[in-house]
Amino acid sequence: MTTKNFRPLKDVAHGxxxxxxxxxxxxxxxxxxxxxxxxxxxxxxxxxxxxxxxDRFGYGDYFCSKxxxxxxxxxxxxxxxCDFKKLVADIxxxxxxDAKALPTKALPTDxxxxxxxxxxxxxxxxxxxxxxxxxxxxxxxxxxYLSSRYLGMPEYPAAMxxxxxxxxxxxxxxxxxxxxxxxxxxxxxPAGPAVTLHRTYLTEKGEKAPVPKVKKMMSPVRPMAGGAxxxxxxxxxxxxxxxxxxxxxxxxxxxxxxxxxxxxPVWAATSASLLMTMKVPESVKKVWIFADLDVDIPDQPNQxxxxxxxxxxxxxxxxxGKEVVLYRPDSVEEDFHDVxxxxxxxxxx
Ligand SMILES: [Zn+2]
Numbered sequence: 001m002t003t004k005n006f007r008p009l010k011d012v013a014h015g016x017x018x019x020x021x022x023x024x025x026x027x028x029x030x031x032x033x034x035x036x037x038x039x040x041x042x043x044x045x046x047x048x049x050x051x052x053x054x055d056r057f058g059y060g061d062y063f064c065s066k067x068x069x070x071x072x073x074x075x076x077x078x079x080x081x082c083d084f085k086k087l088v089a090d091i092x093x094x095x096x097x098d099a100k101a102l103p104t105k106a107l108p109t110d111x112x113x114x115x116x117x118x119x120x121x122x123x124x125x126x127x128x129x130x131x132x133x134x135x136x137x138x139x140x141x142x143x144x145y146l147s148s149r150y151l152g153m154p155e156y157p158a159a160m161x162x163x164x165x166x167x168x169x170x171x172x173x174x175x176x177x178x179x180x181x182x183x184x185x186x187x188x189x190p191a192g193p194a195v196t197l198h199r200t201y202l203t204e205k206g207e208k209a210p211v212p213k214v215k216k217m218m219s220p221v222r223p224m225a226g227g228a229x230x231x232x233x234x235x236x237x238x239x240x241x242x243x244x245x246x247x248x249x250x251x252x253x254x255x256x257x258x259x260x261x262x263x264x265p266v267w268a269a270t271s272a273s274l275l276m277t278m279k280v281p282e283s284v285k286k287v288w289i290f291a292d293l294d295v296d297i298p299d300q301p302n303q304x305x306x307x308x309x310x311x312x313x314x315x316x317x318x319x320x321g322k323e324v325v326l327y328r329p330d331s332v333e334e335d336f337h338d339v340x341x342x343x344x345x346x347x348x349x
Contacts, residue, residue, distance in 0.1 A: 009088050010059060010073060016095060017060035017072045021053070023094045024076055025223045029053050038191075039064040040223060041078050044279075046191045079225060081276060081316055122219040126197055129218065133161035133184050141181035144206025149337070150345045151249040157231045159186045160245075168201055168211045180209040185229045185245050187217070187270060190279040195227050196220040198245060198270055217270070225277040228267040237285040240264040241313075242336060243275050243292050243306055250340035251290045264288065269309075276309040286323045289314055292335040293328055306335070 013020060021030055029040055032053050039051035042064060050065040060072015077087055135156065136142045142162040146152050165179035183200040197218045201209035208214045228241070231248055240255055242248040248268035255264035269275035272292070280287055292306030307328065314324045329339050 009084075009091060010071070012095065013060065013072060013091055015058045017055050017058070020060065020072060020076070020091065020094060024080070024090075025220075025225055026075075026079065028222050039067060040225075041075070042067045044191050046189065046193055046222070079277075080273075081312055123221045126194060126218055126221060129163060129166065129197060130161065130184065130186070130194075133163040133182075136160055136162050136183075141202045141204055141206045142183040145183065145200070145202050145208075146206075146246075146249070148206055149246060150341060151246060151253075151337075153249075159230055160184065163199075166199065166201070168209065170212060177211055178209075180211070185231075185268070187220075187224065187229050188227050189222055190226040193222065195222050195224055198229060200245075224274060226279040227274070228269055228278050230267050232263075232265040232267075234265045234281065234284050237283060238264060238288070239280055239284045239286070240266040240288040240290060241269065241275065241278060241280070242266060242290040243269050243272055243309070244335060244337070245270065247290065247292065247335045247337045250335075250337040253344070254290075254336060254340050255288070272306050272309040275306075276312045278313060280317065280322070284322070286325075287314075287317050289324065289326045290336045291326065291328065293332055295332055 018030060021027055026040055029037065029051070030053060031037070032051055033055070036049040036052055038046055038048040043050065051062065052064075053060075053062045055061055055072075060075060061069070062072070062075055063069045073084075073087065073091075076082075076091075077084060080087070082090075135158070136146075138154075140162055142156075142160070143152055146156075161184045163182040163184055166182040167179050168177045169175065170177050180201045181204060183202060185198040186194050187196045187198055189195050199216050199218065201211050201214050201216075203209055229245055229248070231245070232252060240248075240251050242251050245268040248266045252263040252266050255266075256262065267278070267280075269278050272294070275289075275291065289310045291310030294305035294307065296305065296307075310326055310328075314326050317324050327336070329336060331338075
C-alpha cells in the first residue's frame with residue numbers, strides 16, 4: 001500500500017460511507033451512530049455493545065472498544081479480508097468512478113438512519129416463509145429435485161425445508177410470475193441467528209421452475225459476511241466447506257468412509273465471496289475446503305472466483321491456527337457436484 005494511492009481513494013469515498021456500507025453488506029451497522037452494537041470485525045455475539053459507526057469526519061469513521069478506531073477503508077479491508085488494491089477497484093466500481101475521476105453520479109446522501117422499519121418487515125417475512133415450509137419428505141418436490149441430481153437422502157438436514165408454493169417476483173418490475181414449490185435453506189450469522197433464506201424455485205415434478213433466476217436469496221436481515229448454510233454441524237473438530245448448497249451435499253457423499261459412513265459435516269457459503277468471509281466455530285480445528293474451479297478471467301485479477309476465495313479463506317484460517325486442506329476439482333468449470341457425478345454416478349451407471 002502506498003500513501004500516494006491511499007489519499008485519493010479516501011477522498012473519492014469521502015461523504016459516501018452510508019452508501020458504501022450498504023453496498024458492501026454492512027448496512028445494518030449504520031444504525032450504531034447513537035448507540036453501540038456488535039462490531040463487524042470482532043464480535044461473535046449479536047448482543048455485544050462495543051461498536052459505533054460515527055462517520056464523524058465523513059471517512060466512514062468507527063470506534064470499537066475492543067479492536068480500536070479506524071476509517072471505512074480499513075474497516076472494509078479487514079471485514080472482507082481483502083487488500084487495498086482490491087478495495088480500490090471495488091469502491092470505484094460501487095461509486096461508478098474510475099481511479100482518476102471523482103464521482104459524477106448523483107449518490108444517495110440521505111444521512112437519516114432508519115433501517116429498523118424495513119429490517120423488521122424483512123425479518124417477519126423470513127419467519128413467515130420458513131414457518132409455512134415443511135421438512136422435506138420422500139417424494140415431495142424437493143426430494144425429487146435433489147434425487148434427480150443424485151443428492152437424495154432418507155433424511156434431510158433441518159436447515160432445509162420445502163415451501164409448498166412461494167410467489168416468484170421478476171426483477172426489476174416486481175411482476176409476479178406464479179407460485180412454485182421452493183426449496184429453502186437457512187443462512188446463518190456466525191453467532192447463530194438466521195440472516196436470510198436461500199431459495200431454489202421448483203416444479204411439483206421436482207424440476208427447476210420456469211423462471212429467470214431459479215436460485216435467489218431473500219432480503220438479509222443482518223450482514224451476510226462470515227455466515228453459512230449449516231447443513232451438517234461439526235460433531236468433532238472437523239468441518240468441510242463448499243460454495244454451493246448442492247456442491248456441499250455432494251461433498252458430504254464424497255467424504256464418506258468406513259470411519260465416517262455418513263460423510264463429513266459440511267457447510268455451504270452460497271457464493272465465492274461469502275466463502276472467502278466464512279467463519280468457522282472455534283471448536284473446529286481442521287477445515288477441508290472444496291472450492292469450485294471457475295474459469296480465470298485474465299484481465300480481472302481481483303475478481304473473486306472459487307479458487308481465489310478458497311485461497312483467501314485458507315490463508316485466514318491458517319492464521320487462526322486451523323489445519324486446512326484445499327481440494328480442487330480436476331477440470332476447469334467443475335465443482336465437486338460435477339466431480340461426484342463423474343466419479344460415482346457415471347461410473348456406476
Ligand atoms: Zn471490534
